[in-house]
Amino acid sequence: MPRMENPRERAIGTASVLGRIGSLETRLAVTAAEIRAAQLIRYRVFVEEMGAELPAEAMRAGLDFDAFDEICDHLLVLDTSIEGEPVDQIVGTYRLLRQDVAERHSGFYSASEFDIEPLMARHPNKKFMELGRSCVLPAYRTKRTVELLWQGNWAYALRHGLDVMFGCGSLPGTFPEMHALALSFLYHNTLAKGEWSVSALEHLHRNMDLMPKEAINAKQALMALPPLIKGYLRLGAMIGDGAVVDRAFGTTDVLVVLPIESISGRYLNYYGADAQRFAC
Template identity: 75%
Template sequence: MTLDLAQTTAPADIAQEPGSVAGQAATDVLGRIGNLETRLARSPAEIDAAQAVRYRVFAEEMQAQLSPDAVRRKRDVDAWDMVCDHLLVLDTSIEGDAEEQIVGTYRLLRQEVAATSGGFYSQSEFDVDALIARHPDKRFMELGRSCVLPAYRTKRTVELLWQGAWAYSLRYGIDVMFGCASFHGTVPEEHALALSFLHHNVKAKDEWSVAARPELLRTMDLMPAEGVDARKALTAMPPLVKGYLRLGAMIGEGAVVDHAFNTTDVLIVLPIGKISGRYLNYYGADAGRFAS
Protein backbone atom coordinates (compact mmCIF):
# COMPACT_ATOMS: atom_id res chain seq x y z
CA MET A 1 0.00 0.00 0.00
CA THR A 2 1.53 3.33 -1.04
CA LEU A 3 0.44 6.94 -1.09
CA ASP A 4 1.91 9.99 -2.77
CA LEU A 5 3.35 11.73 0.28
CA ALA A 6 5.46 14.33 -1.48
CA GLN A 7 3.33 17.15 -0.09
CA THR A 8 2.37 15.68 3.28
CA THR A 9 3.12 17.41 6.54
CA ALA A 10 4.11 15.96 9.90
CA PRO A 11 1.34 14.12 11.76
CA ALA A 12 -1.11 16.65 13.17
CA ASP A 13 -1.00 15.33 16.71
CA ILE A 14 2.76 15.78 16.78
CA ALA A 15 3.13 19.04 14.90
CA GLN A 16 0.46 20.84 16.92
CA GLU A 17 1.07 19.29 20.32
CA PRO A 18 2.38 21.82 22.88
CA GLY A 19 5.89 20.87 23.90
CA SER A 20 6.15 18.21 21.20
CA VAL A 21 9.67 17.20 20.25
CA ALA A 22 8.70 17.86 16.63
CA GLY A 23 7.98 21.49 17.36
CA GLN A 24 11.19 22.39 19.17
CA ALA A 25 13.48 23.23 16.28
CA ALA A 26 16.18 24.66 18.50
CA THR A 27 15.97 22.20 21.39
CA ASP A 28 14.78 18.94 19.89
CA VAL A 29 18.16 17.20 19.56
CA LEU A 30 17.72 13.81 21.24
CA GLY A 31 21.34 12.69 21.09
CA ARG A 32 24.75 13.76 19.86
CA ILE A 33 28.07 11.95 19.47
CA GLY A 34 30.83 13.92 17.79
CA ASN A 35 29.57 15.33 14.50
CA LEU A 36 26.49 13.06 14.48
CA GLU A 37 23.20 14.03 16.05
CA THR A 38 19.74 12.50 16.22
CA ARG A 39 16.39 14.27 16.28
CA LEU A 40 12.94 14.10 14.70
CA ALA A 41 12.26 15.40 11.21
CA ARG A 42 11.14 19.03 11.38
CA SER A 43 9.57 19.46 7.94
CA PRO A 44 8.10 17.65 4.92
CA ALA A 45 11.41 18.32 3.15
CA GLU A 46 13.31 16.36 5.79
CA ILE A 47 10.83 13.48 5.62
CA ASP A 48 11.30 13.46 1.86
CA ALA A 49 15.07 13.35 2.33
CA ALA A 50 14.70 10.42 4.76
CA GLN A 51 12.61 8.60 2.15
CA ALA A 52 15.43 9.20 -0.33
CA VAL A 53 17.93 7.60 2.08
CA ARG A 54 15.58 4.65 2.49
CA TYR A 55 15.37 4.29 -1.29
CA ARG A 56 19.15 4.23 -1.62
CA VAL A 57 19.42 1.46 0.99
CA PHE A 58 16.33 -0.63 0.28
CA ALA A 59 16.01 -0.36 -3.49
CA GLU A 60 19.48 0.42 -4.82
CA GLU A 61 21.50 -1.62 -2.31
CA MET A 62 19.13 -4.39 -1.19
CA GLN A 63 17.10 -4.68 -4.44
CA ALA A 64 13.69 -4.15 -2.86
CA GLN A 65 10.87 -4.22 -5.40
CA LEU A 66 9.10 -0.88 -4.98
CA SER A 67 6.21 0.63 -6.92
CA PRO A 68 6.83 2.24 -10.33
CA ASP A 69 6.05 5.64 -8.79
CA ALA A 70 8.60 5.08 -6.01
CA VAL A 71 11.22 4.11 -8.57
CA ARG A 72 10.44 7.17 -10.67
CA ARG A 73 10.73 9.48 -7.66
CA LYS A 74 13.59 7.52 -6.04
CA ARG A 75 11.77 7.53 -2.73
CA ASP A 76 10.68 4.68 -0.45
CA VAL A 77 7.17 5.75 0.56
CA ASP A 78 4.19 4.06 2.15
CA ALA A 79 0.97 4.95 3.95
CA TRP A 80 2.54 4.88 7.43
CA ASP A 81 4.85 7.77 6.58
CA MET A 82 1.95 10.17 7.11
CA VAL A 83 1.29 9.12 10.69
CA CYS A 84 4.74 8.18 11.99
CA ASP A 85 7.41 10.42 13.46
CA HIS A 86 10.69 10.15 11.57
CA LEU A 87 13.83 9.87 13.66
CA LEU A 88 16.93 11.09 11.83
CA VAL A 89 20.68 10.78 12.23
CA LEU A 90 22.49 13.74 10.69
CA ASP A 91 26.17 14.31 9.99
CA THR A 92 26.53 17.98 10.87
CA SER A 93 30.00 18.13 9.31
CA ILE A 94 28.43 17.88 5.84
CA GLU A 95 28.00 21.32 4.32
CA GLY A 96 24.55 22.21 3.10
CA ASP A 97 20.98 21.99 4.30
CA ALA A 98 19.81 19.49 6.90
CA GLU A 99 18.26 17.36 4.15
CA GLU A 100 21.75 16.77 2.77
CA GLN A 101 23.08 15.75 6.20
CA ILE A 102 20.68 12.84 6.80
CA VAL A 103 22.60 9.56 6.94
CA GLY A 104 20.16 7.35 8.82
CA THR A 105 16.50 7.16 9.74
CA TYR A 106 13.97 5.28 11.85
CA ARG A 107 10.18 5.42 11.98
CA LEU A 108 8.34 5.71 15.29
CA LEU A 109 4.64 4.88 15.67
CA ARG A 110 2.91 5.20 19.03
CA GLN A 111 0.00 2.92 19.91
CA GLU A 112 -2.60 5.68 20.21
CA VAL A 113 -1.67 6.99 16.76
CA ALA A 114 -1.76 3.51 15.22
CA ALA A 115 -5.19 2.88 16.75
CA THR A 116 -6.67 5.71 14.71
CA SER A 117 -4.52 5.30 11.60
CA GLY A 118 -4.89 1.72 10.35
CA GLY A 119 -2.78 -0.16 12.88
CA PHE A 120 0.89 -1.09 13.00
CA TYR A 121 3.01 -1.97 9.98
CA SER A 122 4.26 -5.22 11.55
CA GLN A 123 0.70 -6.55 11.98
CA SER A 124 0.89 -7.67 8.36
CA GLU A 125 3.58 -10.20 9.35
CA PHE A 126 3.21 -10.92 13.08
CA ASP A 127 0.29 -11.43 15.47
CA VAL A 128 0.95 -8.20 17.32
CA ASP A 129 -2.72 -7.83 18.30
CA ALA A 130 -2.52 -10.80 20.66
CA LEU A 131 0.60 -9.41 22.33
CA ILE A 132 -0.94 -5.97 22.87
CA ALA A 133 -4.24 -7.44 24.13
CA ARG A 134 -2.31 -9.21 26.91
CA HIS A 135 -1.04 -5.86 28.19
CA PRO A 136 -3.94 -3.41 28.27
CA ASP A 137 -2.14 -1.31 30.89
CA LYS A 138 0.97 -0.75 28.75
CA ARG A 139 1.70 1.69 25.94
CA PHE A 140 3.41 0.21 22.88
CA MET A 141 5.54 1.87 20.22
CA GLU A 142 6.59 0.37 16.90
CA LEU A 143 10.05 0.96 15.46
CA GLY A 144 10.43 0.43 11.73
CA ARG A 145 12.09 1.21 8.41
CA SER A 146 15.50 1.47 10.04
CA CYS A 147 18.33 2.16 7.65
CA VAL A 148 21.77 3.77 7.65
CA LEU A 149 23.96 4.67 4.70
CA PRO A 150 26.89 2.22 4.28
CA ALA A 151 29.64 4.61 5.34
CA TYR A 152 27.87 5.26 8.66
CA ARG A 153 27.10 1.70 9.74
CA THR A 154 29.05 1.90 12.95
CA LYS A 155 28.41 1.31 16.63
CA ARG A 156 28.18 5.07 17.10
CA THR A 157 25.29 5.44 14.66
CA VAL A 158 23.39 2.50 16.17
CA GLU A 159 23.90 4.07 19.60
CA LEU A 160 22.38 7.30 18.36
CA LEU A 161 19.36 5.56 16.83
CA TRP A 162 18.79 3.83 20.16
CA GLN A 163 19.37 7.07 22.10
CA GLY A 164 16.76 8.85 20.00
CA ALA A 165 14.19 6.08 20.38
CA TRP A 166 14.87 5.86 24.12
CA ALA A 167 14.50 9.63 24.65
CA TYR A 168 11.30 9.66 22.58
CA SER A 169 9.83 6.72 24.49
CA LEU A 170 10.49 8.44 27.82
CA ARG A 171 8.87 11.64 26.62
CA TYR A 172 5.71 9.80 25.62
CA GLY A 173 5.54 7.31 28.48
CA ILE A 174 6.14 4.23 26.32
CA ASP A 175 6.30 0.87 28.13
CA VAL A 176 7.18 -1.49 25.26
CA MET A 177 9.06 -1.01 22.00
CA PHE A 178 8.73 -3.53 19.19
CA GLY A 179 9.19 -3.85 15.45
CA CYS A 180 10.52 -5.88 12.57
CA ALA A 181 14.25 -6.30 12.07
CA SER A 182 15.63 -7.73 8.86
CA PHE A 183 18.23 -10.14 7.59
CA HIS A 184 19.21 -9.60 3.96
CA GLY A 185 17.83 -12.15 1.52
CA THR A 186 14.77 -14.37 1.25
CA VAL A 187 16.32 -17.72 2.19
CA PRO A 188 16.19 -18.15 5.99
CA GLU A 189 18.51 -21.16 5.77
CA GLU A 190 21.31 -18.81 4.72
CA HIS A 191 21.04 -17.32 8.21
CA ALA A 192 20.64 -20.63 10.00
CA LEU A 193 23.30 -19.92 12.63
CA ALA A 194 21.96 -16.51 13.67
CA LEU A 195 18.27 -17.45 13.49
CA SER A 196 18.82 -20.64 15.46
CA PHE A 197 20.68 -18.72 18.15
CA LEU A 198 17.74 -16.32 18.46
CA HIS A 199 15.26 -19.21 18.60
CA HIS A 200 17.11 -21.14 21.29
CA ASN A 201 18.30 -18.27 23.47
CA VAL A 202 16.13 -15.16 23.31
CA LYS A 203 12.68 -16.24 22.13
CA ALA A 204 9.88 -14.25 23.74
CA LYS A 205 7.87 -16.47 26.09
CA ASP A 206 4.85 -16.44 28.36
CA GLU A 207 3.24 -12.97 28.58
CA TRP A 208 5.60 -11.64 25.89
CA SER A 209 5.15 -14.46 23.40
CA VAL A 210 4.27 -13.39 19.88
CA ALA A 211 4.45 -15.36 16.65
CA ALA A 212 4.54 -14.77 12.94
CA ARG A 213 1.18 -15.09 11.21
CA PRO A 214 0.63 -18.85 10.65
CA GLU A 215 0.45 -18.61 6.87
CA LEU A 216 3.76 -16.71 6.77
CA LEU A 217 5.76 -18.38 9.55
CA ARG A 218 9.15 -19.82 8.63
CA THR A 219 10.93 -21.77 11.34
CA MET A 220 14.00 -20.29 12.98
CA ASP A 221 14.87 -23.64 14.55
CA LEU A 222 17.34 -24.57 11.81
CA MET A 223 20.17 -25.98 13.94
CA PRO A 224 20.22 -27.91 17.25
CA ALA A 225 21.07 -25.76 20.26
CA GLU A 226 24.28 -27.67 20.91
CA GLY A 227 25.48 -26.93 17.38
CA VAL A 228 25.16 -23.15 17.69
CA ASP A 229 28.37 -21.21 18.32
CA ALA A 230 27.13 -18.12 20.15
CA ARG A 231 30.10 -15.93 19.25
CA LYS A 232 29.86 -16.74 15.56
CA ALA A 233 26.07 -16.32 15.64
CA LEU A 234 26.33 -12.82 17.08
CA THR A 235 28.96 -11.88 14.52
CA ALA A 236 26.59 -12.96 11.76
CA MET A 237 23.73 -10.72 12.92
CA PRO A 238 22.81 -7.29 11.58
CA PRO A 239 24.16 -4.53 13.87
CA LEU A 240 20.66 -3.37 14.83
CA VAL A 241 19.60 -6.85 15.98
CA LYS A 242 22.83 -7.26 17.91
CA GLY A 243 22.28 -3.87 19.54
CA TYR A 244 18.79 -4.81 20.68
CA LEU A 245 20.03 -8.06 22.17
CA ARG A 246 22.56 -6.12 24.25
CA LEU A 247 19.70 -4.04 25.61
CA GLY A 248 17.73 -7.11 26.63
CA ALA A 249 15.32 -7.56 23.73
CA MET A 250 13.44 -10.76 22.96
CA ILE A 251 12.57 -12.24 19.56
CA GLY A 252 9.16 -13.48 18.43
CA GLU A 253 8.45 -17.01 17.24
CA GLY A 254 9.21 -17.60 13.58
CA ALA A 255 10.58 -15.47 10.76
CA VAL A 256 8.73 -13.99 7.78
CA VAL A 257 10.12 -13.72 4.26
CA ASP A 258 9.40 -10.34 2.67
CA HIS A 259 9.94 -10.90 -1.04
CA ALA A 260 9.22 -7.29 -1.96
CA PHE A 261 12.01 -6.01 0.29
CA ASN A 262 14.30 -9.01 -0.24
CA THR A 263 14.54 -9.67 3.49
CA THR A 264 13.87 -12.24 6.18
CA ASP A 265 12.15 -10.49 9.08
CA VAL A 266 12.09 -11.23 12.80
CA LEU A 267 10.10 -9.40 15.47
CA ILE A 268 11.93 -7.53 18.22
CA VAL A 269 10.13 -7.11 21.57
CA LEU A 270 11.73 -4.80 24.14
CA PRO A 271 9.80 -3.98 27.33
CA ILE A 272 11.30 -0.85 28.87
CA GLY A 273 11.33 -2.54 32.28
CA LYS A 274 13.59 -5.30 30.99
CA ILE A 275 16.31 -3.07 29.56
CA SER A 276 19.67 -4.00 31.01
CA GLY A 277 20.60 -1.78 33.97
CA ARG A 278 24.09 -1.11 32.71
CA TYR A 279 22.69 0.33 29.50
CA LEU A 280 20.25 2.54 31.38
CA ASN A 281 23.22 3.84 33.35
CA TYR A 282 25.21 4.33 30.15
CA TYR A 283 22.54 6.24 28.25
CA GLY A 284 21.06 7.90 31.31
CA ALA A 285 17.78 7.06 33.00
CA ASP A 286 16.50 10.41 31.74
CA ALA A 287 18.04 9.87 28.26
CA GLY A 288 20.46 12.70 28.94
CA ARG A 289 23.77 10.91 28.31
CA PHE A 290 24.18 12.12 24.72
CA ALA A 291 21.64 14.93 24.62
CA SER A 292 24.09 17.80 24.80
Protein backbone atom coordinates in the same frame (compact mmCIF):
# COMPACT_ATOMS: atom_id res chain seq x y z
CA MET B 1 4.26 10.67 -5.22
CA PRO B 2 3.96 10.69 -1.41
CA ARG B 3 1.55 13.21 0.03
CA MET B 4 3.19 15.11 2.89
CA GLU B 5 0.91 17.97 3.71
CA ASN B 6 -1.21 19.48 6.45
CA PRO B 7 0.74 19.85 9.73
CA ARG B 8 3.89 18.32 8.27
CA GLU B 9 3.91 20.77 5.37
CA ARG B 10 4.62 23.53 7.87
CA ALA B 11 7.76 23.76 9.93
CA ILE B 12 6.98 22.87 13.55
CA GLY B 13 9.17 25.46 15.18
CA THR B 14 12.81 24.84 16.07
CA ALA B 15 13.95 21.23 15.95
CA SER B 16 14.58 19.75 19.41
CA VAL B 17 17.94 18.00 19.38
CA LEU B 18 17.75 14.71 21.30
CA GLY B 19 21.47 13.98 21.32
CA ARG B 20 24.81 14.99 19.88
CA ILE B 21 28.23 13.36 19.46
CA GLY B 22 30.78 15.52 17.69
CA SER B 23 29.27 16.75 14.42
CA LEU B 24 26.47 14.17 14.54
CA GLU B 25 23.12 14.95 16.09
CA THR B 26 19.77 13.21 16.33
CA ARG B 27 16.31 14.73 16.32
CA LEU B 28 12.88 14.28 14.79
CA ALA B 29 12.07 15.51 11.30
CA VAL B 30 10.04 18.72 11.48
CA THR B 31 9.21 19.44 7.84
CA ALA B 32 7.89 17.56 4.83
CA ALA B 33 11.22 18.21 3.09
CA GLU B 34 13.11 16.42 5.86
CA ILE B 35 10.77 13.42 5.68
CA ARG B 36 11.28 13.34 1.93
CA ALA B 37 15.06 13.41 2.47
CA ALA B 38 14.72 10.46 4.88
CA GLN B 39 12.72 8.59 2.22
CA LEU B 40 15.54 9.24 -0.24
CA ILE B 41 18.08 7.79 2.20
CA ARG B 42 15.86 4.74 2.60
CA TYR B 43 15.63 4.34 -1.18
CA ARG B 44 19.39 4.55 -1.56
CA VAL B 45 19.93 1.86 1.09
CA PHE B 46 16.98 -0.47 0.49
CA VAL B 47 16.72 -0.28 -3.31
CA GLU B 48 20.08 0.82 -4.69
CA GLU B 49 22.20 -1.07 -2.16
CA MET B 50 20.02 -4.02 -1.09
CA GLY B 51 17.92 -4.52 -4.24
CA ALA B 52 14.43 -4.06 -2.76
CA GLU B 53 11.50 -3.94 -5.21
CA LEU B 54 9.10 -1.18 -4.14
CA PRO B 55 5.72 -0.35 -5.68
CA ALA B 56 6.01 1.24 -9.13
CA GLU B 57 5.13 4.72 -7.88
CA ALA B 58 7.93 4.64 -5.32
CA MET B 59 10.42 3.29 -7.85
CA ARG B 60 9.56 6.07 -10.30
CA ALA B 61 9.91 8.70 -7.59
CA GLY B 62 13.21 7.31 -6.32
CA LEU B 63 11.83 7.38 -2.77
CA ASP B 64 10.88 4.68 -0.29
CA PHE B 65 7.46 5.75 0.96
CA ASP B 66 4.14 4.30 2.04
CA ALA B 67 0.99 5.39 3.86
CA PHE B 68 2.63 4.90 7.26
CA ASP B 69 5.02 7.78 6.64
CA GLU B 70 2.20 10.25 7.11
CA ILE B 71 1.39 9.10 10.65
CA CYS B 72 4.88 8.19 11.91
CA ASP B 73 7.52 10.34 13.50
CA HIS B 74 10.85 10.19 11.70
CA LEU B 75 14.02 10.09 13.77
CA LEU B 76 17.03 11.52 11.94
CA VAL B 77 20.78 11.48 12.35
CA LEU B 78 22.43 14.49 10.74
CA ASP B 79 26.06 15.29 10.13
CA THR B 80 26.19 19.02 10.75
CA SER B 81 29.70 19.26 9.24
CA ILE B 82 28.17 18.75 5.79
CA GLU B 83 27.60 22.09 4.09
CA GLY B 84 24.06 22.97 3.11
CA GLU B 85 20.60 22.75 4.56
CA PRO B 86 19.51 20.11 7.11
CA VAL B 87 17.97 18.01 4.30
CA ASP B 88 21.49 17.69 2.86
CA GLN B 89 22.92 16.53 6.19
CA ILE B 90 20.68 13.51 6.90
CA VAL B 91 22.74 10.31 7.05
CA GLY B 92 20.44 7.95 8.94
CA THR B 93 16.81 7.51 9.90
CA TYR B 94 14.35 5.47 11.95
CA ARG B 95 10.55 5.44 11.72
CA LEU B 96 8.61 5.59 15.00
CA LEU B 97 4.92 4.75 15.44
CA ARG B 98 3.20 5.04 18.81
CA GLN B 99 0.30 2.76 19.70
CA ASP B 100 -2.18 5.59 20.24
CA VAL B 101 -1.42 6.93 16.76
CA ALA B 102 -1.56 3.49 15.14
CA GLU B 103 -4.95 2.76 16.69
CA ARG B 104 -6.39 5.98 15.26
CA HIS B 105 -5.26 5.06 11.77
CA SER B 106 -4.38 1.78 10.05
CA GLY B 107 -2.60 -0.10 12.81
CA PHE B 108 1.04 -1.16 12.90
CA TYR B 109 3.18 -1.95 9.87
CA SER B 110 4.47 -5.22 11.35
CA ALA B 111 0.91 -6.53 11.75
CA SER B 112 1.12 -7.52 8.08
CA GLU B 113 3.69 -10.17 9.08
CA PHE B 114 3.20 -10.90 12.78
CA ASP B 115 0.18 -11.57 14.99
CA ILE B 116 0.78 -8.75 17.47
CA GLU B 117 -2.81 -8.20 18.67
CA PRO B 118 -2.73 -10.97 21.34
CA LEU B 119 0.57 -9.58 22.64
CA MET B 120 -0.85 -6.10 23.12
CA ALA B 121 -4.13 -7.48 24.52
CA ARG B 122 -2.17 -9.18 27.32
CA HIS B 123 -0.68 -5.79 28.25
CA PRO B 124 -3.59 -3.33 28.13
CA ASN B 125 -1.88 -0.88 30.47
CA LYS B 126 1.37 -0.71 28.53
CA LYS B 127 2.07 1.68 25.68
CA PHE B 128 3.76 0.13 22.64
CA MET B 129 5.98 1.79 20.04
CA GLU B 130 6.95 0.27 16.70
CA LEU B 131 10.43 0.93 15.31
CA GLY B 132 10.96 0.44 11.60
CA ARG B 133 12.72 1.42 8.37
CA SER B 134 16.05 1.77 10.14
CA CYS B 135 18.86 2.63 7.76
CA VAL B 136 22.19 4.47 7.74
CA LEU B 137 24.40 5.47 4.81
CA PRO B 138 27.44 3.17 4.47
CA ALA B 139 30.03 5.75 5.50
CA TYR B 140 28.18 6.37 8.77
CA ARG B 141 27.66 2.77 9.94
CA THR B 142 29.69 3.35 13.07
CA LYS B 143 29.26 2.94 16.80
CA ARG B 144 28.59 6.68 17.19
CA THR B 145 25.69 6.63 14.75
CA VAL B 146 24.11 3.58 16.38
CA GLU B 147 24.50 5.18 19.80
CA LEU B 148 22.74 8.30 18.60
CA LEU B 149 19.87 6.33 17.10
CA TRP B 150 19.38 4.56 20.42
CA GLN B 151 19.73 7.84 22.28
CA GLY B 152 16.93 9.23 20.10
CA ASN B 153 14.70 6.19 20.59
CA TRP B 154 15.23 6.22 24.35
CA ALA B 155 14.60 9.96 24.69
CA TYR B 156 11.46 9.64 22.53
CA ALA B 157 10.18 6.71 24.61
CA LEU B 158 10.66 8.67 27.82
CA ARG B 159 9.03 11.78 26.37
CA HIS B 160 5.88 9.83 25.49
CA GLY B 161 5.80 7.50 28.49
CA LEU B 162 6.21 4.37 26.36
CA ASP B 163 6.65 0.90 27.85
CA VAL B 164 7.50 -1.47 24.99
CA MET B 165 9.50 -1.11 21.78
CA PHE B 166 9.04 -3.64 18.99
CA GLY B 167 9.61 -4.02 15.28
CA CYS B 168 10.90 -6.20 12.49
CA GLY B 169 14.56 -7.11 12.38
CA SER B 170 15.80 -8.29 9.00
CA LEU B 171 18.37 -10.78 7.76
CA PRO B 172 19.41 -10.51 4.09
CA GLY B 173 17.92 -12.93 1.57
CA THR B 174 14.66 -14.80 1.15
CA PHE B 175 15.87 -18.27 2.12
CA PRO B 176 15.68 -18.71 5.91
CA GLU B 177 17.72 -21.90 5.60
CA MET B 178 20.72 -19.73 4.70
CA HIS B 179 20.48 -18.32 8.22
CA ALA B 180 20.02 -21.65 9.99
CA LEU B 181 22.69 -20.87 12.60
CA ALA B 182 21.45 -17.36 13.42
CA LEU B 183 17.74 -18.23 13.41
CA SER B 184 18.26 -21.37 15.49
CA PHE B 185 20.31 -19.39 18.01
CA LEU B 186 17.50 -16.84 18.30
CA TYR B 187 14.91 -19.59 18.69
CA HIS B 188 16.75 -21.51 21.41
CA ASN B 189 18.14 -18.55 23.36
CA THR B 190 15.96 -15.46 22.93
CA LEU B 191 12.43 -16.69 22.20
CA ALA B 192 9.69 -14.52 23.71
CA LYS B 193 7.61 -16.70 26.02
CA GLY B 194 4.64 -16.48 28.37
CA GLU B 195 3.08 -13.04 28.52
CA TRP B 196 5.49 -11.78 25.84
CA SER B 197 4.97 -14.60 23.35
CA VAL B 198 4.18 -13.57 19.80
CA SER B 199 4.22 -15.42 16.50
CA ALA B 200 4.41 -14.82 12.80
CA LEU B 201 1.07 -14.96 11.00
CA GLU B 202 0.23 -18.61 10.38
CA HIS B 203 0.25 -18.40 6.59
CA LEU B 204 3.64 -16.65 6.60
CA HIS B 205 5.30 -18.56 9.44
CA ARG B 206 8.71 -20.06 8.62
CA ASN B 207 10.37 -22.35 11.12
CA MET B 208 13.36 -20.90 13.00
CA ASP B 209 14.30 -24.16 14.76
CA LEU B 210 16.64 -25.36 12.02
CA MET B 211 19.47 -26.74 14.17
CA PRO B 212 19.53 -28.56 17.53
CA LYS B 213 20.63 -26.38 20.43
CA GLU B 214 23.69 -28.51 21.16
CA ALA B 215 24.98 -27.97 17.62
CA ILE B 216 24.96 -24.17 17.88
CA ASN B 217 28.18 -22.23 18.40
CA ALA B 218 26.90 -19.11 20.16
CA LYS B 219 29.90 -16.96 19.22
CA GLN B 220 29.57 -17.82 15.54
CA ALA B 221 25.80 -17.31 15.68
CA LEU B 222 26.18 -13.82 17.14
CA MET B 223 28.71 -12.95 14.46
CA ALA B 224 26.19 -14.05 11.83
CA LEU B 225 23.47 -11.73 13.14
CA PRO B 226 22.97 -8.26 11.60
CA PRO B 227 24.25 -5.45 13.88
CA LEU B 228 20.74 -4.08 14.45
CA ILE B 229 19.35 -7.36 15.81
CA LYS B 230 22.52 -7.92 17.84
CA GLY B 231 22.10 -4.45 19.33
CA TYR B 232 18.52 -5.21 20.34
CA LEU B 233 19.65 -8.41 22.05
CA ARG B 234 22.33 -6.57 24.01
CA LEU B 235 19.64 -4.27 25.35
CA GLY B 236 17.58 -7.24 26.56
CA ALA B 237 15.19 -7.88 23.65
CA MET B 238 13.29 -11.09 22.90
CA ILE B 239 12.43 -12.58 19.50
CA GLY B 240 9.01 -13.81 18.38
CA ASP B 241 8.39 -17.33 17.11
CA GLY B 242 8.63 -17.71 13.36
CA ALA B 243 10.43 -15.86 10.59
CA VAL B 244 8.69 -14.19 7.64
CA VAL B 245 10.07 -13.85 4.13
CA ASP B 246 9.64 -10.33 2.75
CA ARG B 247 10.17 -10.77 -0.98
CA ALA B 248 9.75 -7.08 -1.80
CA PHE B 249 12.67 -6.11 0.40
CA GLY B 250 14.57 -9.36 -0.16
CA THR B 251 14.80 -10.14 3.56
CA THR B 252 13.91 -12.70 6.18
CA ASP B 253 12.25 -10.90 9.08
CA VAL B 254 11.94 -11.70 12.78
CA LEU B 255 9.94 -9.74 15.33
CA VAL B 256 11.94 -8.05 18.08
CA VAL B 257 10.19 -7.23 21.37
CA LEU B 258 11.88 -5.00 23.95
CA PRO B 259 9.99 -4.08 27.14
CA ILE B 260 11.54 -0.99 28.69
CA GLU B 261 11.61 -2.80 32.03
CA SER B 262 13.84 -5.47 30.47
CA ILE B 263 16.54 -3.12 29.20
CA SER B 264 19.88 -4.12 30.63
CA GLY B 265 20.89 -1.98 33.60
CA ARG B 266 24.31 -1.23 32.17
CA TYR B 267 22.70 0.29 29.09
CA LEU B 268 20.33 2.37 31.18
CA ASN B 269 23.37 3.63 33.06
CA TYR B 270 25.21 4.29 29.80
CA TYR B 271 22.47 6.32 28.11
CA GLY B 272 21.13 7.67 31.37
CA ALA B 273 17.78 6.88 32.96
CA ASP B 274 16.72 10.36 31.84
CA ALA B 275 18.32 10.02 28.36
CA GLN B 276 20.89 12.70 29.16
CA ARG B 277 24.05 10.75 28.21
CA PHE B 278 24.36 12.42 24.81
CA ALA B 279 21.88 15.23 25.34
CA CYS B 280 22.90 18.76 24.58
